[in-house]
Amino acid sequence: MKHAVAAIVLAMVMLSGCSTKSAKELFDQAAQAQREAQNAVDSLGKAANVPDLYEPVIDKYEKVFDKYPKSAEAEQALFKVGEIQAGIVNQPENAIRTFQKYADAFPSTPRAETAMFMVGYIYNNNLNMIDSARAAYTRFLQKFPDAELTTSAQYELNTLGKNPEELLPSEPGEELHGAEKKGH
Numbered sequence: 001m002k003h004a005v006a007a008i009v010l011a012m013v014m015l016s017g018c019s020t021k022s023a024k025e026l027f028d029q030a031a032q033a034q035r036e037a038q039n040a041v042d043s044l045g046k047a048a049n050v051p052d053l054y055e056p057v058i059d060k061y062e063k064v065f066d067k068y069p070k071s072a073e074a075e076q077a078l079f080k081v082g083e084i085q086a087g088i089v090n091q092p093e094n095a096i097r098t099f100q101k102y103a104d105a106f107p108s109t110p111r112a113e114t115a116m117f118m119v120g121y122i123y124n125n126n127l128n129m130i131d132s133a134r135a136a137y138t139r140f141l142q143k144f145p146d147a148e149l150t151t152s153a154q155y156e157l158n159t160l161g162k163n164p165e166e167l168l169p170s171e172p173g174e175e176l177h178g179a180e181k182k183g184h
Helices: 002-019 024-048 050-067 072-087 092-104 110-127 130-143 150-158
Strands: none
Touching: 024 050, 024 072, 050 072, 072 092, 072 110, 092 110, 110 130, 110 150, 130 150
16 A cells, blocks of 8 residues: 555656746747737737736746746846836836846846846836936946946936936037036
8 A cells, every 4th residue: 555655646746747847948938928919919909908918928937937047048038027017018117126136136147237227217217216217327337337238327317307308409510418428
């Protein structure tokens, strides 16, 4: 009897191990769900409830990160979640949390710079939270002084809280107001 129970338990453990999906398989499923959600949005047009269609996509990408946090797929998946939240489903607060989580989890990846920049960008351009944007851009510039996005972060920082009209030159050939030149 003991052997029969042990054999059943062993078989269950082996079967459950076989059903575990790899990081790549989970990521591929999430990517497929994203394609399907986008197809549904394209088909439905304005009738589409975009956040509802993308909720399972976000869940699938987050599952990749949760199950395989150190994998290359987790890195890609978490960044995708931030992109979807910021650009597709218009959830700026969630996007900020996701991009910050990404920058904390993957600080030495090239996209960590972009994630940190996006935190400031979303605070400024989506939420109009100037002080939070200033803090985020300042952290970005301290951490990545030579990054590709440094010039953009410095410009954003220099123009925080200004109206677009204030940034336009008043005369042709004149420099933009509020946009300080680097090194001056």
